[in-house]
Amino acid sequence: xxxxxxxxxxxxxxxxxxxxxxxxxxxxxxxxxxxxxxxxxxxxxxxxxxxxxxxxxxxxxxxxxxxxxxxxxxxxxxxxxxxxxxxxxxxxxxxxxxxxxxxxxxxxxxxxxxx
Amino acid sequence: xxxxxxxxxxxxxxxxxxxxxxxxxxxxxxxxxxxxxxxxxxxxxxxxxxxxxxxxxxxxxxxxxxxxxxxxxxxxxxxxxxxxxxxxxxxxxxxxxxxxxxxxxxxxxxxxxx
Numbered sequence: 001x002x003x004x005x006x007x008x009x010x011x012x013x014x015x016x017x018x019x020x021x022x023x024x025x026x027x028x029x030x031x032x033x034x035x036x037x038x039x040x041x042x043x044x045x046x047x048x049x050x051x052x053x054x055x056x057x058x059x060x061x062x063x064x065x066x067x068x069x070x071x072x073x074x075x076x077x078x079x080x081x082x083x084x085x086x087x088x089x090x091x092x093x094x095x096x097x098x099x100x101x102x103x104x105x106x107x108x109x110x111x112x113x114x115x
Numbered sequence: 116x117x118x119x120x121x122x123x124x125x126x127x128x129x130x131x132x133x134x135x136x137x138x139x140x141x142x143x144x145x146x147x148x149x150x151x152x153x154x155x156x157x158x159x160x161x162x163x164x165x166x167x168x169x170x171x172x173x174x175x176x177x178x179x180x181x182x183x184x185x186x187x188x189x190x191x192x193x194x195x196x197x198x199x200x201x202x203x204x205x206x207x208x209x210x211x212x213x214x215x216x217x218x219x220x221x222x223x224x225x226x227x228x229x
Contacts (some may be wrong), residue, residue, distance in 0.1 A: 042221065062155040096215070097214050109157045
């Protein structure tokens, strides 16, 4: 199946700093990528839809200035958590879909801890 | 919200037993998918069932879909300790929805004891 690589897998940062998470589709082109957030023992919450070459579409309640999404190429989307706070600590997962297919392929996730 | 409920939230069984998890959703869908997540890891796609299908099999997995009740079930037969994981159902938002954009249930934590 298609492979989605997410980097880093774990990151610890200080409050007030920014952290960038990368999501790459390794063997296919993804016109659309998705970012999810997951709190411990809870479900995945869709944060935003990332479209190559255009602005991301954010779900209601997700701060677009806090979570900057860039989809500069057909194989790479990035999520930047700006001015991170401890409450931003979470598991962030990206997914990508191949055009015309309903199945989404997920990255391995990034565990962000803000101290 | 499209996100539905899954039950049970936790399920603990012995190896060899069958495990059944249920999922409900709220609006019309094009398809429903089941995913598995090992602790602290990404999601692995298990099976997709389309809205015009009622049952689907893949190895030890059997999925049913009842669109009139907006519910689905995942059955894992002859469970193994390696099946221990969280299982999530995910749906799209029906006609016109963005392909790949998914809404997840709360998940069922399955523990299979050797």
